[in-house]
Amino acid sequence: MIDLGLSRVIRLLTALGNPQLTWKAVHVAGTNGKGSVCAYISSCITQAKISNGRFTSPHLVDRFDCISINGKPVVENLFLEVEKKVSEVNLENNIQATDFELLTAIAFEIFHRQKVDLAVIEVGLGGRLDATNVLPPSQTLCSIITKIGLDHQNFLGNTLSEIAREKAGIIKQAVPCILDATNEPEVIREVEKIVSQNNSKLILAHPLTNKTTGPFQVDPSTSPLLGSYQMSNLSCSLQALLEIQKHYPLSDRIVQQGIKETQWPGRLQKVQLSNGFEVLLDGAHNNQAADLLAEYINNSVRPSATSAITFIVAFSQGKDFKGILQRLVKPGDTVIATQFGAVDGMPWVAPCDPQEIAAVAYSFTDPANVHIEQSIQKGLSRAQQTPTTSSTVICGSLYLVADFVRATR
CATH class of the missing domain: 3.40.1190.10 (Mur-like, catalytic domain)
Structure with missing residues (x-):
């Protein structure tokens, strides 16, 4: 509350x-x-x-x-x-x-x-x-x-x-x-x-x-x-x-x-999994933060303007996820819509339905590139099976980033 x-x-x-x-x-x-x-x-x-x-x-x-x-x-x-x-x-x-x-x-x-x-x-x-x-x-x-x-x-x-x-x-x-x-x-x-x-x-x-x-x-x-x-x-x-x-x-x-020596985990943080797979984490959860993330991705992550990115996304209820996706996703990108789990000590926080996220993502990329997974673990597995993209970005909520950290530590 x-x-x-x-x-x-x-x-x-x-x-x-x-x-x-x-x-x-x-x-x-x-x-x-x-x-x-x-x-x-x-x-x-x-x-x-x-x-x-x-x-x-x-x-x-x-x-x-x-x-x-x-x-x-x-x-x-x-x-x-x-x-x-x-x-x-x-x-x-x-x-x-x-x-x-x-x-x-x-x-x-x-x-x-x-x-x-x-x-x-x-x-x-x-x-x-x-x-x-x-x-x-x-x-x-x-x-x-x-x-x-x-x-x-x-x-x-x-x-x-x-x-x-x-x-x-x-x-x-x-x-x-x-x-x-x-x-x-x-x-x-x-x-x-x-x-x-x-x-x-x-x-x-x-x-x-x-x-x-x-x-x-x-x-x-x-x-x-x-x-x-x-x-x-x-x-x-x-x-x-x-x-x-x-x-x-x-x-x-x-x-x-x-x-x-400053460290601030989960914010534009590059992480390499034990199998060598690399992801970029960012808690961007509003339009202003999405603009900044998009600027970084387009300048530093996409090898070229047409290079495809995989986004694993989840959002808290009430967030303008259409505005965020519109800023991040380009035609040809892959979007994996998922959700985060219960947030310890914050019972009022709830995730958006991944199906609702996917329905909006269809507007910004090929619907065949939009997938629904029920957890970050399944989302990661799906991302690693997407060979046509150059990089994977996990964003939309710090609670999703936290689920990733817990799942991979």
Whole structure:
């Protein structure tokens, strides 16, 4: 169940003793790129030996891997211990917190128990009414807003301006706000208004290029994360690290090494199976992300404009999978429509019917190239029997990517 609002999570955290007041935070919102920004920053502050936590969602493989301490997923026993405590407090006080509110409280309590100095916190959905938006200005070093696009319109609004207002709800009084400068003009205008209302400072992060050196003398070409859009995410991250540097020691060498060692699984990630078969994983689940994935595929994966690709796809219910397929699939491509399994800890998430996906895919490629399989394992088997295509891409949902990781680890 998704029920946005702050009243329940405030009650829950108060009953826990307000663990979020014992560490500093960097707060990250946006439609796409949030996770990459969190990964860059976390890698650099871990490299600097700053005791830190990271909370991103959804989890990739295990329910607890959305919470990290010093760059490593939290130990399962600690997660379960804190989960039990938070659940008891929720029941004893009849708070009726949602699953994500409980998870947020678990993360914040773990950071308190682990005595982290700094935590990188990714918004779950939106910003203004997201459970993570209980971080007070006194504890927040900066807010970051990455690229904003159309997604979750049933919760956030139907226009970029409306969505931008919700995302900009994380801007706090007198706390610097870093904004991806490639956002549309209406997004920048909305953010500027809210920055002004909060007596904050707006820092526009312009995308880096391979011909320029970023803050901390970072060479953008050393970033291991694929995709040209990462130059904007890297720029946002480096601007945030400049703000962090005002409170913690960060040298050029440390940041350069942190960027080089950044990992963000499941996002434009190349994986080779034990039999040598290679796939490209990406969690692209909205039109903006599909545009970026299509750009990467067409520039770096298709040997020529007419080369065929195999797509293994699944989508969460409510996603615009027609728009996503339209951006990705070319005539001659193969589409294998499948579904992901139950998502641990997120019972409200359900996959689209593969038959519905296939029916839409017929519009974009030869119907003979469209197949339905009921699981990622069967989809992979089918893909490996498709000799006419040059590459295989698994996309449409991070939950599908997670099923792939579980099936092949």
